[in-house]
Amino acid sequence: RLCLTSCSLALSSFSQFFFFFLHKHAQSPARAHRRQQADEPLYGNADEDLRTTAEELRQTVLQQNNQILMDQRTIRELTGKLTECESGLEDDRSVSSSAAAQLQTARAVEELARAIMDLKDRIEKLEVNERSLAGAPGGRGKGTWRVEDLEGELERKIKMLEKERQAMRKETQGQHEKINQGIDTVTHRVSELEHKPSFPDGFVLSFPMRTNYMYGLVRKEITEMYAFTACVWLKAKEGGIGTPFSYSVPGQPNELVLLQGVHNPVELLINDKVAQLPLSLPQDQWQHICVSWTLRDGVWKAYQGGKMKGRGEGLAAWHPIKPGGVLILGQEQDTLGGRFDASQALVGELSQFNLWDRVLKPLEVAALAECSSAALGNIAPWTDHDVDVYGGATKESLDPCHAAQRSSPSGPKQ
Structure with missing residues (x-):
């Protein structure tokens, strides 16, 4: 709000100054002309009048130049204030959006906290049920049975895989032995064919x-x-x-x-x-x-x-x-x-x-x-x-x- 107020004041000052500047510069030539007409009867010498007029014109130009410089500085200052006001408005928007995001985050955190509390209550109920089952004669927790069953099943699977691997090794060895026996048989058969007698008479x-x-x-x-x-x-x-x-x-x-x-x-x-x-x-x-x-x-x-x-x-x-x-x-x-x-x-x-x-x-x-x-x-x-x-x-x-x-x-x- 302060920024908006400052911006309004700056705009009002800038408007007043601008109208004042236009009015002032619009009156300067008429005033110089009237002064010249009023002074004409006082000076008889034309040269003196010319010098005086020239000096006055020079002074007027200098004053106007200075006034223009001051006006430029004022315009720059007002422009800077306007820029600050605009940036302030944007900051206000970002602040408002950030505030909305923070509000949404806060709501999400609250919902998450409620969900965590619900889960905690459910876990406590399960623990109470498990303790009641474990306290019964011969009773054991459901989760305990599951873990032990899984461990036992895993051990059985490992033993089964080990047996299968050993069986595959034995089978491979047996196949190698059969192949070697086959090679020996073929070699022996070739030797027999090379040396066996013929029977031309039957x-x-x-x-x-x-x-x-x-x-x-x-x-x-x-x-x-x-x-x-x-x-x-x-x-x-x-x-x-x-x-x-x-x-x-x-x-x-x-x-x-x-x-x-x-x-x-x-x-x-x-x-x-x-x-x-x-x-x-x-x-x-x-x-x-x-x-x-x-x-x-x-x-x-x-x-x-x-x-x-x-x-x-x-x-x-x-x-x-x-x-x-x-x-x-x-x-x-x-x-x-x-x-x-x-x-x-x-x-x-x-x-x-x-x-x-x-x-x-x-x-x-x-x-x-x-x-x-x-x-x-x-x-x-x-x-x-x-x-x-x-x-x-x-x-x-x-x-x-x-x-x-x-x-x-x-x-x-x-």
Whole structure:
């Protein structure tokens, strides 16, 4: 308010001074003229009058100049006061806005204080409840249970992670060991291939005892078959022929099996379906047998010594033999490529196993049994490099045709 009052007074003074200045300067020329007219009768000398007039004019100019300077100073002072007043007004505005902000801040502080007091009351109530629960028989605070449970859970998780890490280490070590064993096996196999004997005159697989680990493996890949013929020379020692061959695929271990248990007939299994074959195989004698099958009506035939001994149909009709399986000699598979059963193992010798994807004609079967033909199967041929032995089974150089001829005067013809 003082500043506004000062500004009003300054403006009023400035207005009065300005009007006074204009009035004064407006009257100065008229006054000088009247003075000159009044003085003219007093001075007769024109030169003296001129000098006097000039002096008066000079003095008047000096006075006016001084007055102008004073007026300029006054104007500057008034201008400064006006500036101060304006700045004062702005300060008043800022002060008022600052006061409003302070008022708002004070209100916020009051609200925060009230919220803090509310939280304090709630915390005190919770503490009272917790103490009452803790004071009860066998009671414990809810928060205490939670902290302990979390600690216990954390410890269990840490132990579990540690066990998993140890298990992963063991698994990694086991994998490394398996890899090393695989490398050793491959190296050993390469060495065997480099030094193993060849059998130009034929060979047999020997299974000297009943085990669940001696077997032969046909290395050829088996394709899908809609018909087949399997032929083999066998010399069983005891308890029937066991399992001369078994073919398993993923999900079906009995996709194609020829077997004979102790005191049981010879059976042909296709997709776990069974047909009993009317074959009689004496011990310690070489016998040539063939079995054929076609998915058309599931027709099967069984040959012994080149002669058909039995025929039937309805065996896994319209079910093709699936590809990509494992063909084992001397053992029956309960899983793909393994889980052999010693009671179903072949004990004796096996040779000339061949597999075709068609039904051989009776004359073709007879020629194989009489050793007048050495035809090899187009799916699984009997060759040295296509058959491996494992678990103590051995390969021996022997021609079953010659052996059968020597053991029987009416044996197969050359």
